[in-house]
Amino acid sequence: MGSSSMTRSSLFPAIAVLALAGAACPAAAQELKIGLASEPTSIDPHFHNLGPNNGIRRHIFEGLVSTDDRQTLVPGLAASWRSIDEKTWEFKLRPGVTFSDGRPFTAKDVVYTLCRVPTVENSPSSFTFAVRGIEAIETPDPLTLIFRTATPVPLLPNNFSTLGILSAAAYGGEDVVYGAKGCEKLGTPPKSVEFNEPAKAIGTGPYKLASYTRGTSIVLERNEGYWGAKPHWKTVTWRPMASQGPRVASLLAGDVDLVENPPIQDFARIKGAGFTIVQGISNRVIYLAMDQFRGDPNWKTPGVRGTDKNPFLDHKVREAVSTAINRQAIVERIMGGVAQAAGELLPVPLFGTSPEMKPDRFDADGARKLLAAAGYPNGFEVTLGTPNDRYINDEKVAQAVAQMLGRIGIKTSVDSMTASTFFTRRNKGDFSLYLAGWGADSGEMSNSLVSLVATPNPATGMGPTNRGRYSNPEVDALIVKARGTVDDKAREDLLRQASRLAMRDYAVIPLHFEVTPWAFKKGLAYKPRIDQYTLAMEVTPAQ
Template structure:
């Protein structure tokens, strides 16, 4: 099946999933202060954005992290893109066609140039695929997306043919995560040839730190980098050679303001025009002051991961009062899950702006189950399970959490600590900024930690592969499974699903894998975030399921 602008989003075997998911999700997007779109380039103005979390790098391939991915889309476009409801749409590729189960052909958009004036061609695609595995010290690598590639060829400057080591029906979806680089601006030494063991013609690829220089951050996107000052601001300007709609703004300044109080204060004072994730309790005050608030259900699960390491040195770093790892026992994990009152967290901590979760991706996205059961709050049952597992007096544990990454993240962690303590699992909190937290998490410094995950593909296979499959860097599985959970049957079902083109069978496999994993209590799903944005008069933000703040989604209003 050939993808064209008219059939965008219809990945073979997955076409109607995207449409149905988009329609259903859009039906639960709650928007207040809705006004009609009015405006064009003639109304251009400066836009100042208050970010809730700062991107960790300008390198589009350094860290598969929400703030980085959102920023990347302004400068470095992908072959395939997604709209606000995560339906596929053409970007630098106008069409994508499976020649067979292991070969895809992409037809590139003609007439596209990079911001430095050089044409975008198939050589830039090959260079990008070659460079991604070479990124050093990536906290969460994009290499998993190109690992299945065995050949990448360019029959002509506007055609790319990708051969994979097995069926990969989600390849177009996976490519939405990969921003394209300019081979010339990145230092390619002539023609680049893809090889699985190492490409030729690469020259010396830029380091991640090099992308802070606007001369290196050369993309095809609607904006170009003017200034990047870590911790202070990111300044963008319209790309005059952009092939798509022109920007409504002459200048965009993104300011990291991780604390919710100062971020709301900056909006109310007129220092910024748009903010991400204002504090739930501040929404009435913001709307009362004449600002517009928009909200949308996200694909981000907030969860608690539990370290199930099993080895000669069993001891997880923040557990006391026992001579073995209690989290290895499914009864203990079930007890900790039953001790959490998700309804209370949603209503009291999140102010109703969240949705309690039973699995790790919200219905009706691909591979999810309608009305998947949510673990009931049962503190007595939790205590009984601890006794059965040999912990009648509980044990001590420290719960790690970021304090500036997710909506009310530290508050949620504090409430969970109180709930666990009530059943005898005496819990302390170790809260830190996101940059510090993720560094420590990746070093396995927490026995339990609160975190979040948003599936870029809007597909259950992404969430399962990222969080729950057995960690296998060779196969590119379980790359964010810091709980070290491993169930080979869950792996088998998920891997089979990822290679299945037939839609109904594929979704059924993912539902089976999710249900089987949740019976093991490998982690504790808490809630799906409902994301708010607040904008000044004359602006409105169109919510996105992926929670990204994209200037391209900001509408001018009367």
């Protein structure tokens, strides 16, 4: 594999693991029960580029490329890959791999998958970025793929790590022919809802779907024909438990074996009951986004009162919002120290980050002066939208932000709701100011920049999650140039420039990086992942 096919997250220092004694767990247990902090929005691997979806996807639908706990690229369904030249990549597939229905996995399934991705309807956050730019695909034999791109795509292996591979035969696409502007003989691509049925959720992964009852459970059964190492657990039952109290109660009562994101305030109680807690830094930034749409002179930003203008179009107002926030106080008081204040969209030393990009210094007096200079000496009112069950202490963080903004004259009310409702409303443009999070699947800066700050453009795949509609042509140009630069050093320098410019422009306002905890009963072991995924195949009996 060429140097451009690897991320650098293996450099990241581990955060200490808290290991504690607990109740016995028989090594021969066949079922693992997991309490989910946030439920996937679909079993469809291509519907929603969202952490819970991507985590479940890896159990059923594997990618050509996978990632380890530090987001370093490792072989998946592709045994190897290499860049032949700046616009040509060769991938060699693993022999002997079959789908869960017994059909063999071949290059045709990869072609079918890449053709299906753009057909997904109503995707809240699309995967089209992963297939864009591929001009032609050659399959000289069933286990070889040659991708030719219109321009250099140095992150093609990273992109492929995000895509679960579907069976072409399962959906009548055996004769598909790839086309950059539309595939031929694709058949009728599956609708997202079809993947809720076990008979249609056909993948190559270590598990297969046994049942899915939205809001209640996702049950996976071990794929006995899996090509790789067999997972320890025959059955894995995932139970959505958005509320922290019931999640912890279920763990303590023995109803589940492991829970995601136990609340920091309950750590002592969990430890006192004899359970194990592990935690590690994540790639997830919690940030504020502001409506910066300039495309329609008649657009009136929602949720702002006390002014006829959109105040967030003024750089001074955006800077005032950032400097009004005491990030360290949020880390210490709301997050219990289990977080890291953020100055950009990824933590150092992940690829494209800059050590000098420190969090803005808290300065309430300076923030008030900035507001006055922007023409808001008496401030204004705004509603802050936030999920209340998606990120660690998300509603509490939003309430703290609202109080801090109120002290500089921005009277802020919080509108909190479940994640599913929040994302629907956010995507419709209901909020002038909202709190959300982003985890970079690729473990490098272009993922965050493309998704969150690039000017939204469905034709190029830029800005799919830039719901504040920030736009800066200079930032866009740097991102585009970086995405076409194969040389690692030059690409990283471009990403650093783009990140610095976007952060100094307050494209979005980073608050902190989550440190992710897991709690589980004695006799189990789990290594924290920087991508925050809970992977059942990596939960093992303790040694």
